[in-house]
Amino acid sequence: xxxxxxxxxxxxxxxxxxxxxxxxxxxxxxxxxxxxxxxxxxxxxxxxxxxxxxxxxxxxxxxxxxxxxxxxxxxxxxxxxxxxxxxxxxxxxxxxxxxxxxxxxxxxxxxxxx
Amino acid sequence: xxxxxxxxxxxxxxxxxxxxxxxxxxxxxxxxxxxxxxxxxxxxxxxxxxxxxxxxxxxxxxxxxxxxxxxxxxxxxxxxxxxxxxxxxxxxxxxxxxxxxxxxxxxxxxxxxxxxxx
Numbered sequence: 001x002x003x004x005x006x007x008x009x010x011x012x013x014x015x016x017x018x019x020x021x022x023x024x025x026x027x028x029x030x031x032x033x034x035x036x037x038x039x040x041x042x043x044x045x046x047x048x049x050x051x052x053x054x055x056x057x058x059x060x061x062x063x064x065x066x067x068x069x070x071x072x073x074x075x076x077x078x079x080x081x082x083x084x085x086x087x088x089x090x091x092x093x094x095x096x097x098x099x100x101x102x103x104x105x106x107x108x109x110x111x112x113x114x
Numbered sequence: 115x116x117x118x119x120x121x122x123x124x125x126x127x128x129x130x131x132x133x134x135x136x137x138x139x140x141x142x143x144x145x146x147x148x149x150x151x152x153x154x155x156x157x158x159x160x161x162x163x164x165x166x167x168x169x170x171x172x173x174x175x176x177x178x179x180x181x182x183x184x185x186x187x188x189x190x191x192x193x194x195x196x197x198x199x200x201x202x203x204x205x206x207x208x209x210x211x212x213x214x215x216x217x218x219x220x221x222x223x224x225x226x227x228x229x230x231x232x
Contacts, residue, residue: 031218033218033219035220035222040123040224041224042118042120042205042222042223042224042225043205043207043220043222044222045219045220048218048219058219088157090159092220094218096218101218102161102164103161103218103220105151105158105159105161107157107158108157108158108159110157
């Protein structure tokens with residue numbers, strides 16, 4: 001089954017404790033990205049990757065890191081989480097190169113930083 | 115700059131009523147794509163429809179219909195004979211062929227929360 005998986009689905013952590021949210025897709029998509037969803041703000045792009053070893057900042061990259069060492073995986077790293085990073089995070093993937101490509105979204109990771 | 119506005123924050127209707135969710139977009143690109151996603155209470159994002167900027171034909175899928183008007187930069191979504199299962203947050207989104215963030219980047223509106231009461 002074609003899918004995007006994220007882990008963990010729920011996470012409660014404390015300020016400053018490094019964490020990683022994993023994202024994996026099995027559709028051989030070149031393009032992957034991370035979004036955060038906040039009430040009243042919709043979804044905003046954090047980082048994206050056009051292919052292996054190619055990443056770039058989205059609209060709200062501060063406080064986040066990503067890596068793309070394999071085509072299928074695109075982990076989101078919070079080196080020192082803060083309460084303002086409490087949010088619902090979505091990973092998405094698609095074939096690259098065309099704006100019409102449908103983005104496939106993961107199920108979301110709900111993060112709470114205390 | 116690309117922007118998507120969903121002016122209706124929340125809408126509440128009674129089952130079987132028709133409801134229209136508004137979406138207005140801004141773009142400088144001539145080639146762009148518009149999307150609607152549904153987010154039910156369970157939280158996942160469900161793709162509903164994609165339209166390209168060269169196709170203004172309205173689309174109907176069961177109880178769902180979409181009205182795309184370039185003249186007013188709008189891509190409105192109508193649910194006919196709403197049902198309780200339609201209760202969700204609905205997002206309108208835009209992607210542009212010439213976006214500096216990659217043509218795949220989606221710019222989302224803030225969403226409209228629809229509640230359908232029995």
